Amino acid sequence: MKNTLLTIVTILAFLFQSNAQQFITKSGNISFYSDGPLEKIEAHNNQVNSALNTESGDMVFKVLMKSFVFEKALMQEHFNENYVESDKFPSSTFKGKVVNVKEIDFTKNGTYDVAIEGKLTIHGITEDVKEKGTFEVSKEGIHGMAKFDIAIADYNISIPGAVTGKIAEEIEISVNVMLKPYKK
Amino acid sequence: MKNWLKVIGFAIIVGSIGLTYAWFFIYNKPHDDIEKAKPDYIISATECYQHYVAGKNNELENYTGTVLQIVGVPTSIEKNDSLAVIVFAFDSGMYGDEGIRCTMLPSHNEKANNISLSEKVTIKGYCSGYNDTDVILEQCSIINNNN
Numbered sequence: 086m087k088n089t090l091l092t093i094v095t096i097l098a099f100l101f102q103s104n105a106q107q108f109i110t111k112s113g114n115i116s117f118y119s120d121g122p123l124e125k126i127e128a129h130n131n132q133v134n135s136a137l138n139t140e141s142g143d144m145v146f147k148v149l150m151k152s153f154v155f156e157k158a159l160m161q162e163h164f165n166e167n168y169v170e171s172d173k174f175p176s177s178t179f180k181g182k183v184v185n186v187k188e189i190d191f192t193k194n195g196t197y198d199v200a201i202e203g204k205l206t207i208h209g210i211t212e213d214v215k216e217k218g219t220f221e222v223s224k225e226g227i228h229g230m231a232k233f234d235i236a237i238a239d240y241n242i243s244i245p246g247a248v249t250g251k252i253a254e255e256i257e258i259s260v261n262v263m264l265k266p267y268k269k
Numbered sequence: 270m271k272n273w274l275k276v277i278g279f280a281i282i283v284g285s286i287g288l289t290y291a292w293f294f295i296y297n298k299p300h301d302d303i304e305k306a307k308p309d310y311i312i313s314a315t316e317c318y319q320h321y322v323a324g325k326n327n328e329l330e331n332y333t334g335t336v337l338q339i340v341g342v343p344t345s346i347e348k349n350d351s352l353a354v355i356v357f358a359f360d361s362g363m364y365g366d367e368g369i370r371c372t373m374l375p376s377h378n379e380k381a382n383n384i385s386l387s388e389k390v391t392i393k394g395y396c397s398g399y400n401d402t403d404v405i406l407e408q409c410s411i412i413n414n415n416n
C-alpha cells in the first residue's frame with residue numbers, strides 16, 4: 086500500500102513538473118513601428134502564438150501576417166499585397182533558444198534579463214538573430230518582452246521606387262507575450 | 270478674362286477636387302466594416318477547420334482574407350485584457366486546444382461572455398488564416414444563438 090501511494094505521488098510530481106516546463110500563449114502581441122520621412126507606420130497583432138520550454142530554453146513564435154492591424158486601411162492593403170505578400174507568405178516565425186535559461190529561477194518572482202538566439206523567418210527569408218529581452222516571472226506566468234530592429238532589405242522586402250528614401254529602411258519590432266503554464 | 274487664366278483656374282479646381290477625393294477616399298479610406306459586410310462563405314465551424322487541416326485551402330476555395338460566417342457549438346470563452354475570444358476546439362497540440370479562435374469586436378464582448386457552451390452560435394468575422402494550430406477569425410460579431 087505504501088509503495089503504491091509512493092508511486093502515485095511520484096507520477097503526479099513528475100506530471101506536475103513536466104507541465105510546469107511548458108508555457109504558452111495564443112494571444113501574444115507583436116507590433117512594429119517605423120518613422121520614415123514620408124510617414125510613420127505602426128501595426129499591431131494580438132493573435133501571436135508562442136511557447137517556451139523553461140527546461141531546455143526552446144522558444145517559438147508564430148504570427149499570421151494578415152492579423153496585423155494598421156491605423157490606415159490603405160497601409161494595411163499595401164503591407165499585405167506589395168510588401169510582405171501575405172498570400173504567398175502567410176506567416177512569420179521565430180524558432181530559437183533562451184541561451185541563459187539556466188540563470189532564470191522560474192520558481193521565484195522577479196525580472197530577469199534574457200538573451201535569445203534563433204532563426205527569424207519573414208517573407209520566406211530566414212535570418213539568424215540575437216536579441217535581448219526580459220522575463221517577468223509572477224504567479225500568473227511569464228511576461229516576456231523584447232524590442233529590436235530589423236532591416237527590411239534583409240528579408241527581401243522591396244520598397245517601390247516612388248517611395249524609396251521616404252519609408253524607413255529599418256523597423257522596430259516590439260514583442261509582448263504573457264506565457265501561462267500549459268495544462269493538458 | 271484671358272483663356273489661359275480660365276484653363277489654369279479650371280485645372281486648379283479639378284486638381285483640388287481630385288486631391289480631396291484621394292485624401293478622404295483613398296489615403297484615409299476606412300477599414301471594411303466586417304460587422305455589416307455580407308459573408309463570402311457560410312459554413313459550419315467543423316467544415317471550416319477541416320478545410321484548413323486537410324489542406325483544401327487553395328486559390329479556388331480560399332477562406333483566408335474573406336468574411337466567414339460559421340456556426341457551431343463553442344467549447345470555451347477566453348478573456349484576454351479587453352478582448353473576448355470564442356473558441357471552437359477540435360483537437361489538441363503543443364499550444365493546447367486547436368480549432369477556431371474568434372476574437373470579438375469590443376461591442377460584442379458582453380454577448381460573447383453570456384453565450385452558453387452547450388448551444389450553437391453563429392459568428393461572422395474576418396478570416397486571417399490558419400497558423401497550423403488554429404483558424405483565426407477577427408472583428409467577430411454574434412449573429413444569433415441557435416438553440
